[in-house]
Amino acid sequence: MTPGPEIAIFVLAGGKSSRMGRDKGRVLLNGKPMIAHVLETLQELELPINIxxxxxxxxxxxxxxxxxxxKEKGPMGGMLTAFENTTADVVFLVSCDMPFITTEVAKxxxxxxxxxxxxxxxxxERIHPLFALYPVELKKSVKDLISEGNLKMTDFILKNKHTLVPSGFWKSDGIFRNINxxxxxxxxxxxxxxxx
Ligand SMILES: Nc1nc2c(ncn2[C@@H]2O[C@H](COP(=O)(O)OP(=O)(O)OP(=O)(O)O)[C@@H](O)[C@H]2O)c(=O)[nH]1
Structure with a gap:
Protein backbone atom coordinates (compact mmCIF):
# COMPACT_ATOMS: atom_id res chain seq x y z
CA MET A 1 0.00 0.00 0.00
CA THR A 2 1.37 3.43 -0.91
CA PRO A 3 1.54 5.88 1.99
CA GLY A 4 -0.93 8.78 1.92
CA PRO A 5 0.20 12.34 1.37
CA GLU A 6 2.04 14.10 4.16
CA ILE A 7 -0.27 16.55 5.94
CA ALA A 8 0.60 19.62 8.05
CA ILE A 9 -1.97 21.61 10.01
CA PHE A 10 -2.03 25.41 9.82
CA VAL A 11 -4.43 27.29 12.08
CA LEU A 12 -5.41 30.72 10.77
CA ALA A 13 -5.46 33.48 13.35
CA GLY A 14 -4.45 36.52 11.35
CA GLY A 15 -7.84 38.07 10.66
CA LYS A 16 -9.15 41.50 11.64
CA SER A 17 -11.87 40.24 14.03
CA SER A 18 -13.84 43.37 13.21
CA ARG A 19 -17.18 41.76 14.12
CA MET A 20 -15.84 40.64 17.51
CA GLY A 21 -14.11 43.96 18.19
CA ARG A 22 -11.05 42.24 19.67
CA ASP A 23 -8.76 39.45 18.57
CA LYS A 24 -11.01 36.38 18.15
CA GLY A 25 -8.38 33.72 18.60
CA ARG A 26 -7.54 34.91 22.10
CA VAL A 27 -11.02 35.71 23.49
CA LEU A 28 -11.80 33.49 26.43
CA LEU A 29 -14.33 30.72 25.99
CA ASN A 30 -15.00 28.44 28.95
CA GLY A 31 -11.91 29.91 30.60
CA LYS A 32 -9.51 29.34 27.70
CA PRO A 33 -8.48 31.32 24.61
CA MET A 34 -10.66 30.21 21.69
CA ILE A 35 -7.67 28.99 19.67
CA ALA A 36 -6.57 26.79 22.60
CA HIS A 37 -9.75 24.71 22.19
CA VAL A 38 -8.97 24.29 18.49
CA LEU A 39 -5.33 23.36 19.16
CA GLU A 40 -6.27 20.86 21.87
CA THR A 41 -8.51 18.97 19.49
CA LEU A 42 -6.02 19.09 16.63
CA GLN A 43 -3.10 17.83 18.69
CA GLU A 44 -4.89 14.47 19.01
CA LEU A 45 -4.30 13.99 15.28
CA GLU A 46 -0.54 13.78 15.89
CA LEU A 47 0.34 15.90 12.88
CA PRO A 48 2.64 18.94 12.83
CA ILE A 49 0.69 22.03 13.92
CA ASN A 50 1.49 25.64 12.99
CA ILE A 51 -0.25 28.95 13.53
CA LYS A 71 -0.99 41.12 4.30
CA GLU A 72 -4.73 41.69 4.36
CA LYS A 73 -5.61 39.06 1.81
CA GLY A 74 -7.83 37.08 4.16
CA PRO A 75 -7.66 33.29 4.40
CA MET A 76 -6.19 33.07 0.86
CA GLY A 77 -3.15 34.99 2.13
CA GLY A 78 -3.01 32.65 5.12
CA MET A 79 -3.10 29.65 2.79
CA LEU A 80 -0.25 31.02 0.69
CA THR A 81 1.74 31.54 3.90
CA ALA A 82 1.10 27.92 4.84
CA PHE A 83 2.22 26.70 1.40
CA GLU A 84 5.39 28.79 1.67
CA ASN A 85 6.28 27.32 5.07
CA THR A 86 5.76 23.60 4.74
CA THR A 87 7.47 20.58 3.24
CA ALA A 88 4.21 18.59 3.47
CA ASP A 89 2.13 17.65 0.41
CA VAL A 90 -1.14 18.86 1.85
CA VAL A 91 -2.08 21.69 4.20
CA PHE A 92 -4.99 21.19 6.60
CA LEU A 93 -6.28 24.73 7.01
CA VAL A 94 -8.29 25.39 10.16
CA SER A 95 -9.93 28.57 11.40
CA CYS A 96 -9.12 29.67 14.95
CA ASP A 97 -12.78 30.48 15.58
CA MET A 98 -14.22 26.94 15.32
CA PRO A 99 -13.96 25.62 18.89
CA PHE A 100 -16.35 22.71 18.26
CA ILE A 101 -14.30 20.87 15.64
CA THR A 102 -13.76 17.16 16.26
CA THR A 103 -11.07 14.68 15.37
CA GLU A 104 -13.86 12.45 14.04
CA VAL A 105 -14.62 14.86 11.18
CA ALA A 106 -10.93 15.71 10.66
CA LYS A 107 -10.19 12.00 10.19
CA GLU A 125 -25.41 23.66 0.18
CA ARG A 126 -22.54 25.09 2.18
CA ILE A 127 -18.88 24.30 1.66
CA HIS A 128 -16.64 24.83 4.69
CA PRO A 129 -13.29 26.14 3.40
CA LEU A 130 -11.67 26.71 6.78
CA PHE A 131 -11.66 23.13 7.98
CA ALA A 132 -10.37 21.67 4.73
CA LEU A 133 -7.36 20.10 3.01
CA TYR A 134 -5.42 21.88 0.25
CA PRO A 135 -2.65 20.40 -1.94
CA VAL A 136 0.54 22.45 -1.78
CA GLU A 137 0.90 22.04 -5.54
CA LEU A 138 -1.80 24.73 -5.86
CA LYS A 139 0.67 27.36 -4.61
CA LYS A 140 1.15 29.02 -7.99
CA SER A 141 -2.57 29.19 -8.60
CA VAL A 142 -3.12 30.79 -5.15
CA LYS A 143 -0.41 33.37 -5.87
CA ASP A 144 -2.08 34.27 -9.17
CA LEU A 145 -5.53 34.57 -7.59
CA ILE A 146 -4.17 36.84 -4.86
CA SER A 147 -2.52 39.12 -7.38
CA GLU A 148 -5.78 39.26 -9.35
CA GLY A 149 -7.73 40.02 -6.17
CA ASN A 150 -9.80 36.83 -6.37
CA LEU A 151 -9.90 35.98 -2.68
CA LYS A 152 -13.05 33.85 -2.38
CA MET A 153 -12.15 30.48 -0.90
CA THR A 154 -15.23 28.64 -2.17
CA ASP A 155 -14.61 29.86 -5.74
CA PHE A 156 -11.05 28.59 -5.42
CA ILE A 157 -12.29 25.17 -4.25
CA LEU A 158 -14.85 24.85 -7.03
CA LYS A 159 -12.41 25.89 -9.76
CA ASN A 160 -9.88 23.22 -8.80
CA LYS A 161 -10.08 19.44 -8.49
CA HIS A 162 -12.01 18.78 -5.30
CA THR A 163 -13.82 16.22 -3.21
CA LEU A 164 -16.72 17.47 -1.13
CA VAL A 165 -17.55 15.14 1.75
CA PRO A 166 -21.26 15.39 2.48
CA SER A 167 -22.78 15.84 5.87
CA GLY A 168 -24.13 12.50 7.09
CA PHE A 169 -20.68 10.98 7.45
CA TRP A 170 -20.48 12.51 10.93
CA LYS A 171 -22.74 12.85 13.96
CA SER A 172 -23.36 16.60 14.12
CA ASP A 173 -22.96 19.58 11.82
CA GLY A 174 -22.58 21.80 14.90
CA ILE A 175 -18.86 21.17 14.76
CA PHE A 176 -18.59 23.73 11.94
CA ARG A 177 -20.10 26.48 14.05
CA ASN A 178 -17.78 29.46 14.13
CA ILE A 179 -17.78 32.44 16.44
CA ASN A 180 -17.64 35.89 14.94
N1 LIG B 1 -3.41 34.48 8.55
C1 LIG B 1 -4.54 35.11 8.25
N2 LIG B 1 -5.70 34.64 8.73
C2 LIG B 1 -6.83 35.31 8.40
C3 LIG B 1 -6.83 36.48 7.60
N3 LIG B 1 -8.12 36.90 7.47
C4 LIG B 1 -8.88 36.04 8.15
N4 LIG B 1 -8.11 35.08 8.72
C5 LIG B 1 -8.54 33.95 9.56
O1 LIG B 1 -9.54 33.24 8.86
C6 LIG B 1 -10.56 32.83 9.76
C7 LIG B 1 -11.90 33.37 9.31
O2 LIG B 1 -11.81 34.76 9.33
P1 LIG B 1 -13.06 35.72 9.21
O3 LIG B 1 -13.95 35.54 10.38
O4 LIG B 1 -13.70 35.53 7.88
O5 LIG B 1 -12.38 37.17 9.19
P2 LIG B 1 -11.78 38.02 10.36
O6 LIG B 1 -11.02 39.12 9.70
O7 LIG B 1 -11.04 37.20 11.36
O8 LIG B 1 -13.05 38.61 11.12
P3 LIG B 1 -14.02 39.80 10.64
O9 LIG B 1 -13.21 41.05 10.55
O10 LIG B 1 -15.06 39.87 11.72
O11 LIG B 1 -14.57 39.37 9.30
C8 LIG B 1 -10.13 33.29 11.13
O12 LIG B 1 -9.45 32.21 11.73
C9 LIG B 1 -9.18 34.44 10.85
O13 LIG B 1 -8.20 34.62 11.85
C10 LIG B 1 -5.57 36.96 7.11
O14 LIG B 1 -5.47 37.97 6.41
N5 LIG B 1 -4.47 36.23 7.47
Whole structure:
Protein backbone atom coordinates (compact mmCIF):
# COMPACT_ATOMS: atom_id res chain seq x y z
CA MET A 1 0.00 0.00 0.00
CA THR A 2 1.37 3.43 -0.91
CA PRO A 3 1.54 5.88 1.99
CA GLY A 4 -0.93 8.78 1.92
CA PRO A 5 0.20 12.34 1.37
CA GLU A 6 2.04 14.10 4.16
CA ILE A 7 -0.27 16.55 5.94
CA ALA A 8 0.60 19.62 8.05
CA ILE A 9 -1.97 21.61 10.01
CA PHE A 10 -2.03 25.41 9.82
CA VAL A 11 -4.43 27.29 12.08
CA LEU A 12 -5.41 30.72 10.77
CA ALA A 13 -5.46 33.48 13.35
CA GLY A 14 -4.45 36.52 11.35
CA GLY A 15 -7.84 38.07 10.66
CA LYS A 16 -9.15 41.50 11.64
CA SER A 17 -11.87 40.24 14.03
CA SER A 18 -13.84 43.37 13.21
CA ARG A 19 -17.18 41.76 14.12
CA MET A 20 -15.84 40.64 17.51
CA GLY A 21 -14.11 43.96 18.19
CA ARG A 22 -11.05 42.24 19.67
CA ASP A 23 -8.76 39.45 18.57
CA LYS A 24 -11.01 36.38 18.15
CA GLY A 25 -8.38 33.72 18.60
CA ARG A 26 -7.54 34.91 22.10
CA VAL A 27 -11.02 35.71 23.49
CA LEU A 28 -11.80 33.49 26.43
CA LEU A 29 -14.33 30.72 25.99
CA ASN A 30 -15.00 28.44 28.95
CA GLY A 31 -11.91 29.91 30.60
CA LYS A 32 -9.51 29.34 27.70
CA PRO A 33 -8.48 31.32 24.61
CA MET A 34 -10.66 30.21 21.69
CA ILE A 35 -7.67 28.99 19.67
CA ALA A 36 -6.57 26.79 22.60
CA HIS A 37 -9.75 24.71 22.19
CA VAL A 38 -8.97 24.29 18.49
CA LEU A 39 -5.33 23.36 19.16
CA GLU A 40 -6.27 20.86 21.87
CA THR A 41 -8.51 18.97 19.49
CA LEU A 42 -6.02 19.09 16.63
CA GLN A 43 -3.10 17.83 18.69
CA GLU A 44 -4.89 14.47 19.01
CA LEU A 45 -4.30 13.99 15.28
CA GLU A 46 -0.54 13.78 15.89
CA LEU A 47 0.34 15.90 12.88
CA PRO A 48 2.64 18.94 12.83
CA ILE A 49 0.69 22.03 13.92
CA ASN A 50 1.49 25.64 12.99
CA ILE A 51 -0.25 28.95 13.53
CA UNK A 52 -0.47 31.81 11.05
CA UNK A 53 -0.89 35.07 12.91
CA UNK A 54 0.58 38.53 12.77
CA UNK A 55 0.80 38.91 16.52
CA UNK A 56 3.74 37.39 18.41
CA UNK A 57 1.57 36.66 21.46
CA UNK A 58 0.41 33.52 19.63
CA UNK A 59 3.79 32.01 20.48
CA UNK A 60 2.39 31.34 23.98
CA UNK A 61 0.56 28.29 22.57
CA UNK A 62 3.82 26.46 21.92
CA UNK A 63 3.58 25.96 18.15
CA UNK A 64 5.52 27.67 15.35
CA UNK A 65 3.93 30.99 14.39
CA UNK A 66 4.26 32.37 10.86
CA UNK A 67 3.34 35.87 9.75
CA UNK A 68 1.35 36.37 6.56
CA UNK A 69 3.62 36.58 3.51
CA UNK A 70 1.03 38.92 1.99
CA LYS A 71 -0.99 41.12 4.30
CA GLU A 72 -4.73 41.69 4.36
CA LYS A 73 -5.61 39.06 1.81
CA GLY A 74 -7.83 37.08 4.16
CA PRO A 75 -7.66 33.29 4.40
CA MET A 76 -6.19 33.07 0.86
CA GLY A 77 -3.15 34.99 2.13
CA GLY A 78 -3.01 32.65 5.12
CA MET A 79 -3.10 29.65 2.79
CA LEU A 80 -0.25 31.02 0.69
CA THR A 81 1.74 31.54 3.90
CA ALA A 82 1.10 27.92 4.84
CA PHE A 83 2.22 26.70 1.40
CA GLU A 84 5.39 28.79 1.67
CA ASN A 85 6.28 27.32 5.07
CA THR A 86 5.76 23.60 4.74
CA THR A 87 7.47 20.58 3.24
CA ALA A 88 4.21 18.59 3.47
CA ASP A 89 2.13 17.65 0.41
CA VAL A 90 -1.14 18.86 1.85
CA VAL A 91 -2.08 21.69 4.20
CA PHE A 92 -4.99 21.19 6.60
CA LEU A 93 -6.28 24.73 7.01
CA VAL A 94 -8.29 25.39 10.16
CA SER A 95 -9.93 28.57 11.40
CA CYS A 96 -9.12 29.67 14.95
CA ASP A 97 -12.78 30.48 15.58
CA MET A 98 -14.22 26.94 15.32
CA PRO A 99 -13.96 25.62 18.89
CA PHE A 100 -16.35 22.71 18.26
CA ILE A 101 -14.30 20.87 15.64
CA THR A 102 -13.76 17.16 16.26
CA THR A 103 -11.07 14.68 15.37
CA GLU A 104 -13.86 12.45 14.04
CA VAL A 105 -14.62 14.86 11.18
CA ALA A 106 -10.93 15.71 10.66
CA LYS A 107 -10.19 12.00 10.19
CA UNK A 108 -13.09 11.57 7.77
CA UNK A 109 -11.78 14.42 5.61
CA UNK A 110 -8.20 13.13 5.89
CA UNK A 111 -9.25 9.75 4.46
CA UNK A 112 -9.78 11.52 1.12
CA UNK A 113 -6.54 13.56 1.35
CA UNK A 114 -4.77 13.76 -1.98
CA UNK A 115 -1.75 15.53 -3.46
CA UNK A 116 -3.89 17.01 -6.20
CA UNK A 117 -7.40 17.43 -4.82
CA UNK A 118 -8.92 19.82 -2.30
CA UNK A 119 -11.06 18.08 0.32
CA UNK A 120 -13.78 19.99 2.13
CA UNK A 121 -17.00 19.28 4.00
CA UNK A 122 -20.37 20.01 2.45
CA UNK A 123 -23.19 20.78 4.87
CA UNK A 124 -26.44 21.30 2.97
CA GLU A 125 -25.41 23.66 0.18
CA ARG A 126 -22.54 25.09 2.18
CA ILE A 127 -18.88 24.30 1.66
CA HIS A 128 -16.64 24.83 4.69
CA PRO A 129 -13.29 26.14 3.40
CA LEU A 130 -11.67 26.71 6.78
CA PHE A 131 -11.66 23.13 7.98
CA ALA A 132 -10.37 21.67 4.73
CA LEU A 133 -7.36 20.10 3.01
CA TYR A 134 -5.42 21.88 0.25
CA PRO A 135 -2.65 20.40 -1.94
CA VAL A 136 0.54 22.45 -1.78
CA GLU A 137 0.90 22.04 -5.54
CA LEU A 138 -1.80 24.73 -5.86
CA LYS A 139 0.67 27.36 -4.61
CA LYS A 140 1.15 29.02 -7.99
CA SER A 141 -2.57 29.19 -8.60
CA VAL A 142 -3.12 30.79 -5.15
CA LYS A 143 -0.41 33.37 -5.87
CA ASP A 144 -2.08 34.27 -9.17
CA LEU A 145 -5.53 34.57 -7.59
CA ILE A 146 -4.17 36.84 -4.86
CA SER A 147 -2.52 39.12 -7.38
CA GLU A 148 -5.78 39.26 -9.35
CA GLY A 149 -7.73 40.02 -6.17
CA ASN A 150 -9.80 36.83 -6.37
CA LEU A 151 -9.90 35.98 -2.68
CA LYS A 152 -13.05 33.85 -2.38
CA MET A 153 -12.15 30.48 -0.90
CA THR A 154 -15.23 28.64 -2.17
CA ASP A 155 -14.61 29.86 -5.74
CA PHE A 156 -11.05 28.59 -5.42
CA ILE A 157 -12.29 25.17 -4.25
CA LEU A 158 -14.85 24.85 -7.03
CA LYS A 159 -12.41 25.89 -9.76
CA ASN A 160 -9.88 23.22 -8.80
CA LYS A 161 -10.08 19.44 -8.49
CA HIS A 162 -12.01 18.78 -5.30
CA THR A 163 -13.82 16.22 -3.21
CA LEU A 164 -16.72 17.47 -1.13
CA VAL A 165 -17.55 15.14 1.75
CA PRO A 166 -21.26 15.39 2.48
CA SER A 167 -22.78 15.84 5.87
CA GLY A 168 -24.13 12.50 7.09
CA PHE A 169 -20.68 10.98 7.45
CA TRP A 170 -20.48 12.51 10.93
CA LYS A 171 -22.74 12.85 13.96
CA SER A 172 -23.36 16.60 14.12
CA ASP A 173 -22.96 19.58 11.82
CA GLY A 174 -22.58 21.80 14.90
CA ILE A 175 -18.86 21.17 14.76
CA PHE A 176 -18.59 23.73 11.94
CA ARG A 177 -20.10 26.48 14.05
CA ASN A 178 -17.78 29.46 14.13
CA ILE A 179 -17.78 32.44 16.44
CA ASN A 180 -17.64 35.89 14.94
CA UNK A 181 -19.43 38.19 17.37
CA UNK A 182 -19.69 38.83 21.09
CA UNK A 183 -23.25 37.50 21.00
CA UNK A 184 -22.12 34.24 19.38
CA UNK A 185 -19.42 33.99 22.00
CA UNK A 186 -21.97 34.48 24.80
CA UNK A 187 -24.23 31.82 23.28
CA UNK A 188 -21.36 29.36 22.92
CA UNK A 189 -20.39 30.02 26.54
CA UNK A 190 -23.94 29.34 27.73
CA UNK A 191 -24.30 26.18 25.64
CA UNK A 192 -20.76 24.95 26.14
CA UNK A 193 -21.54 21.81 28.13
CA UNK A 194 -24.28 20.85 25.73
CA UNK A 195 -22.30 21.52 22.55
CA UNK A 196 -18.92 20.15 23.53
N1 LIG B 1 -3.41 34.48 8.55
C1 LIG B 1 -4.54 35.11 8.25
N2 LIG B 1 -5.70 34.64 8.73
C2 LIG B 1 -6.83 35.31 8.40
C3 LIG B 1 -6.83 36.48 7.60
N3 LIG B 1 -8.12 36.90 7.47
C4 LIG B 1 -8.88 36.04 8.15
N4 LIG B 1 -8.11 35.08 8.72
C5 LIG B 1 -8.54 33.95 9.56
O1 LIG B 1 -9.54 33.24 8.86
C6 LIG B 1 -10.56 32.83 9.76
C7 LIG B 1 -11.90 33.37 9.31
O2 LIG B 1 -11.81 34.76 9.33
P1 LIG B 1 -13.06 35.72 9.21
O3 LIG B 1 -13.95 35.54 10.38
O4 LIG B 1 -13.70 35.53 7.88
O5 LIG B 1 -12.38 37.17 9.19
P2 LIG B 1 -11.78 38.02 10.36
O6 LIG B 1 -11.02 39.12 9.70
O7 LIG B 1 -11.04 37.20 11.36
O8 LIG B 1 -13.05 38.61 11.12
P3 LIG B 1 -14.02 39.80 10.64
O9 LIG B 1 -13.21 41.05 10.55
O10 LIG B 1 -15.06 39.87 11.72
O11 LIG B 1 -14.57 39.37 9.30
C8 LIG B 1 -10.13 33.29 11.13
O12 LIG B 1 -9.45 32.21 11.73
C9 LIG B 1 -9.18 34.44 10.85
O13 LIG B 1 -8.20 34.62 11.85
C10 LIG B 1 -5.57 36.96 7.11
O14 LIG B 1 -5.47 37.97 6.41
N5 LIG B 1 -4.47 36.23 7.47
Missing amino acids: IANDASYEQFGYPVFRDVV ILMKSASQDEIVAALVG TQQELNEAEEQWNYLK
